[in-house]
Amino acid sequence: MTGGTLVVLAPDKFKGSLTAPEVAAALARGITRRAPRARVRCVPVADGGDGMVEAFVSAGWTRVEVAAPGPTGEDSTAVYAVRGETAVVELAVAVGLVKLPGGRLDPMRADTFGLGVVIGHALDAGAREIVIGLGGSASTDGGSGLLRALGLRLLDKQGRELAGGSDVAALLEQVASVDRGGLHPAVATARFTLACDVDNPLLGPAGSVAVYAPQKGATARQMMKLEAGLSNWAAVLGRGYAEIGGAGAAGGTGFGTLAVLGAQVRSGIDVLLELLDFTTLVKEATLVVTGEGSLDHQSMHGKAPVGVAAAAKKAGVPVIAAVGRTLLSPGEIRAAGFAACYPLSDLEPDPARSISTAANLLERIGERIAMEHL
Template identity: 65%
Template sequence: MTPAARVILAPDKFKGSLAAPEVAAALADGLRRSAPETEIRQLPVADGGDGTVEAFVAAGWARVEVTAPGPTGVPRRTSYARHGATAVVELASVVGLSILPERRLDPLGASTYGLGVVLAHAMEHGATDIVLGLGGSASTDGGAGMVQALGVRVLDADARELPRGGAVLTRAARLDRSGLHPGVAETTFTLACDVDNPLLGPTGAAAVYGPQKGAGPAEVDVLESALGTWAQLVGPEFARLPGAGAAGGTGFGALAVLGARVRSGIEVVLELLDFPALLATATLVVTGEGSLDRQSLHGKAPVGVCAAARKADVPVIAVAGRTLLTPDEIRAAGFADCYALAALEPDPERSMAEAASLLRRVGARIAADRLD
């Protein structure tokens, strides 16, 4: 008797449509309809941005709920994932752009303070290894708010403590680290990050990402100046490191004050989810995201999944809402094939609204094409 196929479903979210666990579930339904004997492991993934905590909760990690200030200071419920002494904290779910309605954008005053509150909670509840997913931030404060919440005092020339926000860092004159949370010295911080921007300059946090958070040209200039002052105060050598500009410069604050190290977001996620071990018995891997394009080729989740699977000689299928890659580019990235929902429903709005049912059809098609 031929052994049953073993398929790992490891998609990222379809942004604006379905969360990664929902994508995996829909694909699994379709696969089972056409190949009911198939052994399916649903392992939704993320690259450190929004959806990272959900991926770990779906894999069986505990969800820890906490109340923390959002990017504009309004308290809100959020959560992180925990397994043993390891915690996964997602910036986007605490102080991210996605939790703010457009009219509430505050590019000069938004802060990462709430992120520091969550990190402190994790340390105070036994976490000694914290993975911090960077991406989707609403602020450009260089991580100042985060370290303020962890006990660091940012002072002006008159020794007055500065309020939260990015723009006020133009007045930063002294850093008092004496009150830094004692747990920091006992904790390893890993930044799960898929960008390599430095803190400053034309490819830095303010210039590249400030406009996405509502900053006009004049406000970008203010933030660039503020981050320059902040960098000189905290550690200019860290400002040049790849990833320092991630999440409005939160990468810089974590590198310079928390002693963090930067790693590829998807590589960290796959390692913690034991993906390499699961590949040992896998027949096929299916991954994907809402839009598979050239940006996907630079550290995004599907390409990271594909690279890991190919090392184990397991073929990989990509599924996307749409793909802007040519067949040659898809093959060059390592995928055996790519199925796009747009081929079934070309209208983008309907494709997004009906993504679950379309993914079930794609799952059945993959089963017919690859598992018969």
């Protein structure tokens, strides 16, 4: 092996265990232990869900902290990443499930107002390309909170403004029209991209409520109310937007931003790799290593490792997956673009111990990768 060997480590998080930067760091320790002359470049990634801002900060973007209310209105802070006129904001770190006080689910009160505060801060600072990472949502408000924070007025049949902060479903059911006159002036010239790995519509059996509201603590009766509220919200803003794939993402936040901000839905990992200029990063690489907690059939639909594999293949660089576990056959792993796959479950079959000792196991995987592929 020569000193010119370059290994690019581009893993996603191992959910419930390690962040993407922690996964990359553990792999790097193992690789350099066995191959001390190898150059290792850590480029942690995300598919639009939690961890997206962190990935950009790790890549050298500026980290900005801003005071923004959490999903149920409590005082909190959030962060976003910025470079030039491009800002990457993340729903999860502003109003996600992880921001609920004490982790208590509150499906009828939680909203996206705080995310709108973060976006407004980025617009005030001069950002005109806003990338919104959708995922980890605590709410089902159709993006209404975010839009109210940006100046959209929700009006009832008498033309009175409706305020949020109580029952999201009741609020959405009462909306008869909206007033866009007070929207943040920069909205007119800014471009909004939704980085998202789901293609659900807003309504119906594959929609936001049916698929995701139970995860947010909604009962069957609450789900009926939320669906009715979103249906009315769609009638006010335009039912055509409700059918777009991704409209149902993050409790319908996709729908609200599509209808009012003119947002476009894109694969989260594609957006991230493009903004990080991943093709250039891997151009001189000998090997790319990616991974996530579980490599399974869902991974084939817009998840980070498969996106990384496709980008690396385009650059002519072999890709290896280091994962918590895999449910794919060897043939499916090869078809997904991976030269090899190293699951932690091969070293530690007990899931609880695998999660708790993931960093050490990943170091051992890094050593194996160095011995077998460098």
